[in-house]
Amino acid sequence: MTNTTTHGRITLDRFPLDVVQDLAITNGVCVRPILNRVVDTETGTERIVGVSCGSTLVSKCPPCAEANRRLRMQQCREGWHRDTELEPTDEDQLEDEDQAEPEDTGAEEESARRVRSTRRRQDAPDLPRVPMDKRTVGTTFRAPNGKTYRPSMFLTLTLDSYGATHRLPYRVGGKLTPCSCGVHHSPNSPVLSTPVDPSTYDYRRAALDALHFSKGVDRFVQNLRRCAGYKAQYFAVVEPQKRLAPHLHMAVRGTVPRELVRQVAAATYHQLWWPEHETPVYGAQTGRDLPIWDEDTERFIDPATGVLLPTWDQALDDLAADPAAQPAHVVRFGRQVDYKGIVADSETKVGKAIGYLTKYLGKAIGETYGDDPAELHPAQLDHLNRLHEHVKILPCSPACANWLLYGITPKDADGKVVPGECDGKAHDREHLGLGGRRVLVSRQWTGKTLTDHRADRAEVIRQTLAAAGVEMDDQTALSVTQTTSDDEQPRFIWTPVRPGDEDAPTQKEVLAYSITKRIRWREQYEQAKQRARDGTGPPSDTNSATDTNDAATAA
Template sequence: MTRLPLTITDDMVHALAVKEGVCVRPVLRRVTDVTTGDTTVVAIRCGSTREAKCPPCATLARRLRMTQCVEGWHRDDEPDAPAPVTTEGDDDVEQVDVPAAGDGAGERRVRSTRRRMDAPDLPRVPVEARTIGRTFTAPSGVTYRPSMFVTLTLPSYGKVIPGRGVPVDPARYDYRRAALDALHFSKLVDRWVQNLRRGAGYQVQHFAAVEPQRRLAPHLHTALRGAIPRTTIRAVTRGTYHQLWWPPFSDDDVVYDRRHPVWEPETALYVDPDTGLPLPSWAHALDELDADRDARPAHVMRFGTQVDIKGIDGASPDADRAVRYLTKYLTKAVTDTYTDPEGEHVDVAYEAHIDRLHAQLRYLPCSPDCANWLRYGVQPQNPGPGLVAGHCPSKAHDREHLGLGGRRVLVSRKWSGKTLTEHRADRATVVRQVLEAAGIAALEAGRLSAEVLDHDGKPRFVWEDLPVGGRDWATVVAGSVMERRRWREQYEEAKRASDDEGPPVDNRSATTTAATHAA
């Protein structure tokens, strides 16, 4: 690698990389061709979805989500369900068409399906085997297939100062309930989608983004395919709730506050530090809960009264604005949404509000496997050495995430018929097609692949980690900037040489037939 002049600082390279859309936290790999002995240094994007970590990668991830949202929202044909995918990116999970879990135990426990007496009835109609919405014909003869844009919020936890999100009286603000609702918000959303399908009469597909309000309570913006009566959506929202049937974990149930259970390697269990007796197992705690006829759920979640519902037509400017609004804050961490990440303008009261919420989140259980169960004298579901209450490794407990440690984007499996990886491949394939049509040689998609085998059946290309440090970082990033400029020039040249006047590359799918583009 050719070293950069010392007059070019790291800050200058960072600013240039952000401007050019080049990853500022690349991962380097040295690839050796065992056949020829040649070595190549490859810079791989970090793939972060957070603007504070890598603005170019976060912007790219947001645009990819926008493409995914657009392709599935106003479909007029039934997409195929892609293979299940569990995680994409730093904090996103897609493909969530699963019933909301209750206790999370490996062995399914059957509980009464009788609804709570304090919950309104839910609308219920036969569900058709379709995911697309109905069409409507205007008096002019024009046919429309509208869809919906819905915003759901959580209830109030105490009065807040308008415009600041800070509680008027922090002592009366219900931080514990706010923390629990944030930790398990995705379960409530799953239940809402399940109830909505039963009330709407078809398999409603959704693309949703979970974002914090200024008061730091999560709320949901969701695009729904098809038109659903507003009365149905409101009735489903009022009647949806989620119950946590877990062992009790109130403040009165704390067993170990200053002391901590001790890991016993021989039994692979946590034991009391004084008596040496093992803590009750997770299964035993649930058995006791099942045996108690007067047992109550540890926590009950409901949506708030504020519900915003809009009808959106696919060909209208409102659809574009809604997509941008849906993905507006996906590149920001929860605590960075309404604060200055640079720390130049600090609202002391707001920071204290964050600290109080985080203090609750730190010790509340996030799942059956959470280390915080030790605080309440219960073995986690899958105990292991090194667990300490208040130090659960889940990101949901971090101050940065404030309960939203995983699912910031919720996408139905039949939304677009593709996984996020397939959407990413579409973009690369279309660019490759434009270059090849103009006679410009594109880089092979499988070049240097570890799956390419040599004549002896072993991998031809061997990949090794290559640490980046000191001036090497600036040299690598500057080289990536120059390479990106060269690629952009080739692509612009290819577009000028092409007679194709189709839509921009970001809106085209590699799986769409040529006849469709010609039409």
């Protein structure tokens, strides 16, 4: 948080904005600060305060994205090899408790009242069921030399193939075999992982798998816990492969046999019991006008015939009444499952795994090939466009406006719904179907929120500075939760600064002030750490930021 009221002499005025932004990035300063006007209702004074944008994408704000990545690294490290149990809360028990429900009821939350077959799919192998232990920490093993180990797992799950893609040459019987297109591609070829024949590539299935990938992950965790016999905790990151299909990197506390993990992945599936949505029946693709809202019936109707479109509940009732009905889609994982065992005292392996786990958190799914479409290879751009065309029109939830393209009224729809224009971010080119969180963390991983982890990092830095006689800014000094002394009303009123406000500083002025403050603060922090190393002050906690950029962003 930066108070921009008292700038002093700005020494960067003569430099262009892009140079100042580059300097801000170098010093870990947010390049898109959000300006707010803060009024103190007790004193009547006001000031303009800049707050970091908090973006998680490097393409928008590299310093904020890096700060988020390092915060996630700390969160992952703190919970991965934990050897003590957390005190469970009611929420933990609700989330983690195995209700022993059928492996696939096939019912979404909104259609739980409809009865589905509890029989597992015949094409999915059965899984062993073992007694469930309520522990969340891994098992300890003792080596012949008496040393004890508590290993954990690093897993990678992928989705199935949707068609042949360009690949590097590979050896078969000692002979170098080219890609199926007949070309020996180089490792830096831009066509790698793009479809060999886009016309036969199953883009619809790829889009559906991306839209419902999180449900498959939920099923995998549920099955893994049932087979492992304990409430395995996890820190997982969803990332795109070069073919633009999502895959999962997962740090799991504790270990289970490698073959059992492969069995669980092969047996895990999620059935989507939604109305059929194979082909749109309205919209530009069909030549038929979109459904319209009828004020008299308060329902959507066919614009040509005036016939009422079925509601979401009616469509589900029809599906439940059909004995030959099949799920609209089935999400499965591919055969490629990577498994690595990691022990806590192998600091190099732990650090490398955490770095790999969080490496691409700052990139959007749609930025896999780069953040500038003009620089993409035609094959990459075509692959991206084709996948996005399917993601745009497929429904992402029961309330998705895209259901109107398929002749079904979305759940709880009203006259404000625009057919085919769902505002869910899963349909964006940036997300390509993955509208949920990129980082998935079980509740009992550390028992802390991101805010708690951020406060831990700031507290370590505060103590280090305090030992050197430097007082750190109070991050809660202007909190909206502070109240006045007489009537318990909020003391500080925050309002956004509007473009064109006469007293608003320019972006260059805000950045220049923040850079100056950051450089001065970093010097003080380095001096404080040096005093600790020299023994002239109490030692600092090395679990926090270990480099200057990280320390700066943590504050």
